[in-house]
Amino acid sequence: MVSENLTSALNKQIEMEGYASFLYLSMSCWCEHKGLKGCAAFLRRQSEEENMHMLKIIDYMLDVDAIPVIPQVNQPPVRFDSIVSLMHSVYEHEKKVTRSIHQLVDLCTKEDNSDTFNFLQWYVIEQREEEALMRSILDKIKLIGDGPQSLYYIDKEVETINAQQVAKATTN
Ligand code: OFO
Numbered sequence: 001m002v003s004e005n006l007t008s009a010l011n012k013q014i015e016m017e018g019y020a021s022f023l024y025l026s027m028s029c030w031c032e033h034k035g036l037k038g039c040a041a042f043l044r045r046q047s048e049e050e051n052m053h054m055l056k057i058i059d060y061m062l063d064v065d066a067i068p069v070i071p072q073v074n075q076p077p078v079r080f081d082s083i084v085s086l087m088h089s090v091y092e093h094e095k096k097v098t099r100s101i102h103q104l105v106d107l108c109t110k111e112d113n114s115d116t117f118n119f120l121q122w123y124v125i126e127q128r129e130e131e132a133l134m135r136s137i138l139d140k141i142k143l144i145g146d147g148p149q150s151l152y153y154i155d156k157e158v159e160t161i162n163a164q165q166v167a168k169a170t171t172n
Contacts, residue, residue: 010060036155038156039086046090101127108120133165
């Protein structure tokens with residue numbers, strides 16, 4: 001059982017995860033268009049993950065007899081200044097999602113809703129890992145440099161990181 005307040009907060013989170021999925025898909029298309037295949041594959045997988053995050057909340061809400069609202073998703077940007085600023089935006093977006101998850105957790109504590117609190121712990125861990133992943137990509141970019149001749153190496157690095165993430169997901 002979830003309160004009206006918590007239902008609306010969970011619906012906001014559905015919207016946020018849905019937007020993240022569309023944003024990363026749009027970023028993936030931009031990368032593909034620029035010939036950055038490694039970055040495109042990484043962002044496509046991230047987009048699919050966000051979609052899964054959204055579905056997970058929908059399923060939880062259905063389990064507790066709340067009505068999920070399937071949101072109208074705002075159109076994400078189509079063009080990006082550079083791969084470096086794009087990756088920075090992903091990191092910033094993940095930090096925003098983390099703040100939102102923590103607000104949801106706080107609301108559960110306030111409302112003494114241990115079931116939803118426990119459900120959200122998966123997201124708390126996921127967000128910590130996502131932020132760490134994005135920081136590691138930004139650190140790699142810092143080491144490689146962000147001049148035009150670095151693009152090939154950045155793409156290769158992100159391709160390797162993506163392959164590691166795929167391997168990790170299949171062993172889990
Ligand atoms: Fe679901 O927000 Fe990223 O991971």
